[in-house]
Amino acid sequence: MITRVGNWIGKHLMLTLGILVLLYMYIPNFIVALMSFNDSSESRNLYQFQSFTWDNWLNPCDPQGMCESLRVSISIGLLATLAATIIGTLAAFALVRHRFEGRSTMNLVLFLPMATPEIVMGSSLLALFVAAGFGGQLGFWTVLIAHIMFCISFVVVTVRSRLAGLDSNLEKAASDLYANEWQTFWRITFPLVFPGILSAALLAFSLSFDDFIITNLNSGTTVTFPMFVWGAAQRGVPMQVNVIGTLMFLLALGIVIGGEVLNRRRAKGKASAF
Amino acid sequence: MEALQRVFGRNTAYLLIGPAAIWLAVFFLFPMLSLLTTSLSDPSGTPITGYTLTWRVQNYIEALGDYWPYMMRSLLYAGIATLMCLVLGYVLAYAIAFKAGRWKTVMLVLVIAPFFTSFLVRTLSWKLILADNGFIVNTLQTLHILGEDGRLLATPFAVIMGLTYNFLPFTILPLYTSLEKIDPKLNEAAADLYASPFQRFTKVVWPLSLPGVVGGTLLTFIPATGDYINASLLGSPNTQMVGNKIQQLFTTAGDYPHASALSVILMVLIVGMVLFYVRRAGTEELL
Structure with a gap:
């Protein structure tokens, strides 16, 4: 019985814990993506979700x-x-x-x-x-x-x-x-x-x-x-910063996934050529 | 390459390595010397006029006397954060290396991907997560883990949490590289010899992963000690680290000699601790 529990732990618990750690690493990215839709026109100093808007995505270059x-x-x-x-x-x-x-x-x-x-x-x-x-x-x-x-x-x-x-x-x-x-x-x-x-x-x-x-x-x-963000952090962060953060993340993810897909396709193409 | 070899003879290697050697000599090694001479200069100069070298060793005594609490705090916070990174990082690296199966590459990409969102932007988002009226603080208050006016933001907890979060991938990648190399057959052999899962870990997996543990903790501890972004954004004046002081002395106070002295002390401390640690762990060949 004890070994069976031990085996189960060895099989699934580590993977579950690992995925939990991975989720922890993504908390800030969720928040950044969420805040990119935040309407902060009420109060810029309040770094908190207030109401939904597309404005930040439509006018990313608004903050001076x-x-x-x-x-x-x-x-x-x-x-x-x-x-x-x-x-x-x-x-x-x-x-x-x-x-x-x-x-x-x-x-x-x-x-x-x-x-x-x-x-x-x-x-x-x-x-x-x-x-x-x-x-x-x-x-x-x-x-x-x-x-x-x-x-x-x-x-x-x-x-x-x-x-x-x-x-x-x-x-x-x-x-x-x-x-x-x-x-x-x-x-x-x-x-x-x-x-x-x-x-x-x-x-x-x-x-x-x-x-x-x-x-x-x-x-x-x-x-x-980064220096702009640092300076803004002292005064109140414009929400467009989160738009840039999210865009960078998606862009990098796209490049990495695109490269991987291309690699696999090329490997497949080569394999079928033989 | 051989064509080059024929033209330039034995000098090809030097032609290839030359640009890197010169760049690092001029903009990495030479500046270290500059830092050393500035740290021994008369503090009465200004950044525009420069400083005269007077071999003023008092700069070091004054810097240590004034700022040793910041130094200790840096080492303490970075040490705790490194330990937390080791625990969290080990779990994830282990899961990827041994349990992820065909999702290995995907999970590895997922480890790196969040870090393409600017470091500062992500650190700022922790401000929101740990905010006084935020979900986490409210929950902890309802559970009476935190007092009525208890808070997370602007506490050492927030700074250490920020450091742990920011430097976690630096622990995970070397750990993964080490764990991935371990032959699963060794684990099976240990199991055949009636080793319990716990024994298999302590006697087989852990010792074989030591190079990754040492590499990962170093890659985490060193940048965490010098960091001041987490302390600035998530902490309070009472949680400032030595990086905050060095930065302030350079930029706002314009006191280069004391700032340089503090930098040199930090560097010497880190090199000393690294050498001691690597000797103790018996992994000198890593360096």
Whole structure:
């Protein structure tokens, strides 16, 4: 009897508890989606559901400065993603495919930014900018530099794990079939690593788009979306912030699910071709 | 790659690693040095004119003397939040790794998906959930768990809850990676040898998942210690953490030397604790 109860617990209780934890992680997203339909015209300071409206979704750019901050965040996010993905992918190739002096030092240096609290990274960059005489010119470019810096490590880790799991026999087979090095790289290696590069880029963009602590210290008067939300939190949050939050969530979910579906379809297509 | 190799000879590796090495040296390592010199500079300068290095060690003594309660609070809150993340994260990671079957990928995506909604927006929504006239507080008051004027918002509970919520995925992903690698046959073998479910967990699953436990708790504890967003949005002046102070000293007070000293102390404390913890857990190879 006791073992049967134990088995049942082993079978279902863990899954039930796991799903409960997952639901807990979604509580804020439900609230954010709900609040995106909240009519807050009565009182903006009262962060509470008052009455239903479509207004926030129809006029997302109503709050002054919000869409400008969104544009700033997207530009910085795209530029930082592009730079960090290129720099990080090159580094990942070097670390997986080459043995060179200083390799283990480089591994450590790449690990450190992930193990440093953001407040320390942000304040040290600020100290550098001020010491170098750029204290008065903090803004778009200093934020971009910071974002590229903390994204590189995450790109390297993501691309490296994809590259390390690659079957090198595929490349050997290509060269056996008289492909030259460039052909082997562009037709075999790169397409196989590409999903890793893509997920690294997605990760980099979301890290950059969401960063607050480092940005806040190095942005001068430039306002990114998280900084807009932070500023609004002191005065009363416009409900449109929740519209943007919900849109971002749906967009990311769409990209991830779309990628997965595409992957499966491609795998199926390949299987039926044989 | 080999074509490059031929053109550049043995320098290919350095050409590939170069941009990352330079960027991190200039904008990560060098700033750390800057932080160190600023922390030893004369506090009478301003952010625009810069600070002169006078090897003023008193900055450290003053920073610690004034702000040690914030430091202790940070370590305490982050420590509790990390423990809670470990319990919640272990349950979910275990369920995904061993019980989810063909829903594994879906559940893993669902773990990451909420985090695409801005961190600040989600943290603000906890303000609503824990509000004084909210559902949770009212229920707890009806059940007499909370007093008539008891509240959740602006208490240490709210801050620790916020930290737990925000850093949970950082615990789950390394735990999952570790658990997923465990061969289910080991568990079956233990069962064949009459191990109870509890023994199977303590003698087989838990020891094998230790790398994930160490990795996950570190990835949670480190950012949680430096965080000040949860303390600002969900806490009160009495629940401020060291991040709040560092940020205030930099931005509103403009006292860079003391702020830098406090940053350096935080970094040293964290590195020290991490090394000690990793040694104790016997997982040095992780670093």
